[in-house]
Amino acid sequence: MADLLVAYLAQIGVEYVFGIPGGAIEPLYNALARSSRAGGVRHILARHESGAAFMADGYARESGKIGVCCATSGPGATNLITGVACAYDNDIPLLVITGQPALPAFGKLPLQESACTGVNVLGMFQHCTRYNSLVSHPKQLESKLVAAMQCATRAPRGPVHLSIPVDVFRSPSQTLVPSYDLRALLAPSSLVDDEALASLCTMLSESRKTVLIIGGWCCEAIDPILQFAQLKGATFVTTPDGKGLVNPYHPLFRGVFGFGGHASAEAALCDEDVDLVLAIGVSMGEWNSGGWSGSLLNERLVHIDESEDNLALTPMARFHIRGRILSIFNRLIEGMHDGGPGCTRPLERTSPRLVLPAWRPDAMLAAPEKYESDATPIKPQRLMRELGRLFPPETRFLADTGNSVSWATHYLHPADRRISERRIGGGERKRGAGRRKAGGGWLRVTMNFASMGWAIGGAIGTAVANPDAPVVCITGDGSVLMNGQEISVAVAEKQTVIFVVLNDQALGMVKHGQRMAKAEQIGCDMPPTDFAALARALGAPAHTIRSPEDLAALDIDALCKRKGPTLLDVLIDPDEVPPMNVRMRVLLNQH
Known part of the structure; x- marks a missing residue:
């Protein structure tokens, strides 16, 4: 059997x-x-x-x-x-x-x-x-x-x-040949509720200003979603788990809404002129809803999702539409091009690409001066800047639970990502297998259960699935002490994973959270650990990073071509407070 x-x-x-x-x-x-x-x-x-x-x-x-x-x-x-x-x-x-x-x-x-x-x-x-x-x-x-x-x-x-x-x-077993064709049985359904879609088209036609919230389950449909945003002229924000699906330099992007997010995203949703907010593939947990922010959970909200469980979390929404997100947005684009039932052409275009002013994510950062800082020990903000700048566009980043995910969500902005898809004949849906894979995206994070050390194993699984792309695991010293033994797997499998350890000699999110809540400082400090030496003991080359100059001295191209893991033990400034206000707001209100 x-x-x-x-x-x-x-x-x-x-x-x-x-x-x-x-x-x-x-x-x-x-x-x-x-x-x-x-x-x-x-x-x-x-x-x-x-x-x-x-x-x-x-x-x-x-x-x-x-x-x-x-x-x-x-x-x-x-x-x-x-x-x-x-x-x-x-x-x-x-x-x-x-x-x-x-x-x-x-x-x-x-x-x-x-x-x-x-x-x-x-x-x-x-x-x-x-x-x-x-x-x-x-x-x-x-x-x-x-x-x-x-x-x-x-x-x-x-x-x-x-x-x-x-x-x-x-x-x-009587046979070693499967009795059933699992490929056919597991093929995704493309059913769409035509009546609900017509209602959504009417809302879109009547909307003066629309904002999209792109969630983590939009990957399969991200290209048509971005195409729709361009046609509609709608700005968009993402959840933390949706950030990796978009180009941070997209002219319509207004930042991350939720944990580790940006004030610009909150402002985009709170804009009084916005009368329609489309939340797409968003699970509405604490971290990807801004701690159940009132700027989102109100009568302007239209929730689009394949999961009935997710839709059940937004009873206050004006409208729900359930179905395969890819099919819904393919149909919306076709309707906008063809003037289908309930749909109008929001934009008159002379070219297939929307021309908009350049958008720089630097403008939405909480501490832009630290993003450029040359200080030693290195600022985590500057570290994120360099990681986004140094590694090639095809790199997969995984940010672990703790300070790692908040720093990466707010400050990691790799360039040269695509803006949307090209469509054949205007509205006709894209042919072939060119869409992103169902679980893709340049940044991966874990929401909700948020296990420390997830990214260490996850990075190895990512590299195994796609050995042609470098994988960067951004993790903390606490997570490595819990799960760092898995680096040995990357050594044995010769996987190209760069483990970036944020070494601040503490459980950083616990330490800063206790300080911000004026709680007792307990159970968060750890003794100095030489993670570079630990990695070498497991068979991986390693470098200790204390300053931006140390990062600049690395041969990133060689690290990305090496068949095997490398560890960077980064001694970050331990006093820098990560952008975790959403989490603190929820904790302080739970009394």
Whole structure:
């Protein structure tokens, strides 16, 4: 049965399974070994099971496929839970496979039993998966696998879990050829509510000034969304998890709304002339709604999303439209070009590109003088400037939970990103496979559950999925001390990942949050750690960075071409307070 499971993964183009072996899951590893020898699906060994889940998360975001991770029973399975919960709260599709002792041993205290008669791992996963089941008979495997995969890839997306006893895994299969075509079964639906779309077109035609909020689930549709913004002449802001989908130098961009965001984005939404706000692919959690800001949650709001769960969080909105975002915006653009029902042509154009004044993100920064500072130790603001300037346009950046995500969200602005798509014959939708992958974007962050160390494993999964693009992991010293052992995986797999460690000898967000809240300073300071030496001990070259001059001296081109990871131990100014006012506003109001 294990070979059949691997055959299904191969059928949908999954190339890697991330995990750690053990006795209860040995048959799956035997099948992966056979697959690897034949040039098929292969295994990547994590150093901790949570790291395996984070790697599968990063792989899913970059490849647009489902991420797969596995672990043995008992502690192997429980170690996965943090990474799985993180994926659940961020709608990342994962297939999670855990082992179990043989069925006849249930209830007899076998080693690492995690069934209902032991430490009930299945019950634990119930609260952080979209589908969760014990495969108690070989004939259940195919039907439960198909059901799980459909739940993983249909909105709301997320992880699914199958717990498979070792004797079921070892059971012979009548065939190694899948009975079902998963590719067809998992193909996205393009259904659109025509009546709702006509109502939206009417609202757009009557709107004097429209602003878009682009969320993290707009990736598949980002090109037509930007094309729509140009045709409509609508400015747009993004959520923190949507920032990586757009060019920060786009003339219509007004910054990030939410955690680590910009006053310019808040101003764009609070503009009294704005009578329509389209929130697109936005989950409306604390970090990507400005702490449930009143400037967003009001009667001007139209919420567009594929997930009914997300739409349920905006009962105050003027209008909801549910459907595949790509299909909705393809139809909107066609209507604007063709003058379809309820749609007018908002802009008369003489060329396919909208000509607007240049927009510089520097203008919206909270501390532009620190963005240019030559001070030592290096200002984190200046570090973000240099990272955006030095690395090539195809670089993927992952910002870890903590100060890393706030600094990156506010100050990281790589240039030379595309503005929108070219369309054939005006309104006709773009043909071919040129759209971005379903989980793409130049910046990846994690919202909601926000696990420290997510970016370390996620960066490795990203590099595995796309070995042609450099990957930069922006992480903190606290996260490295939790999950830095996964750097060893990048060494073993020869993945081009540059780990940038913000070393301020503290749990920075905790330290600054305590100061801003006038709370006790406790549990946040850490002793000096030489992360460059730690990386070398794991087999990765490393550099200690104290100043902008140290950064300038690096051969970035060589780092990006090297088949293997590099670590930059960056000693940042520990007194610089990250842009985290949204978080503090919510915390201080919870009393």
